[in-house]
Amino acid sequence: MKAARDYSPKIDPLRDHCPVRAAIDVLSGRWKPSILWELKAEARRYSDLQGALPGISAQALTLQLRQLESDGIVLRTVYAEIPARVEYSLTDHGRSLSQVMDELERWGARHLEREGKQACICR
Amino acid sequence: MKAARDYSPKIDPLRDHCPVRAAIDVLSGRWKPSILWELKAEARRYSDLQGALPGISAQALTLQLRQLESDGIVLRTVYAEIPARVEYSLTDHGRSLSQVMDELERWGARHLEREGKQACICR
DNA sequence: CGGAATCCTATTTGATACTG
């Protein structure tokens, strides 16, 4: 596995000081809200996540998980079994995102409604 | 000026139904949080914004404003004067973002702190 | 003043195939 810093965001002076952008950057990613949703209740295995996210490729899933890991949001636990088992769970820091996610969901639902689109739960 | 739909996000079935992603997509953009910050208190002219956002190019500013406009967040008002004057302000929908921004700012500040980075107000 | 047009680069995302 590559080093965690290989998945850190690139340098950007604005992001390094703006809390709002810092938060958005953590959540920005094709599958990140869905992954966080899946991990909200309990730890999940790699293959669980792949099954729960129709259309995601192995590479995409790995990348998003590594980025979330590098941001301290998810914890990767490898069990020394054969075949290997790897579980992903939320860290305390990751769980602290739930309020933010709730606000985003509320506002986003209103936004979709304005556009005449049907809002449903992230899956 | 081009049509508003030219600045709409591309098709993505997941975004079209996930409120969280919808909200994030509206706020995702190199300068959007800063622009919203600038417009929070009062309407600003194009050149005001350019001056308030060091490093932004004319094209980038135009693009971000058009996207925010197409999302119903900002209102563009052209005054028939010579030379032309254009003001940008928040719509009601845009003002309704403030709670979300506050949550993002709170969480983002904690996140930056964890990383040993100094948080400051978006500018 | 407030942009638009063009060109270019960087980053993100996806598809496919392969492996300890």
Place this chain on the structure above:
DNA sequence: CAGTATCAAATAGGATTCCG
């Protein structure tokens, strides 16, 4: 099972120049 490697495509963002 849980990835990695490689390639290709799409998207975002910036630089420069020009215009009504």
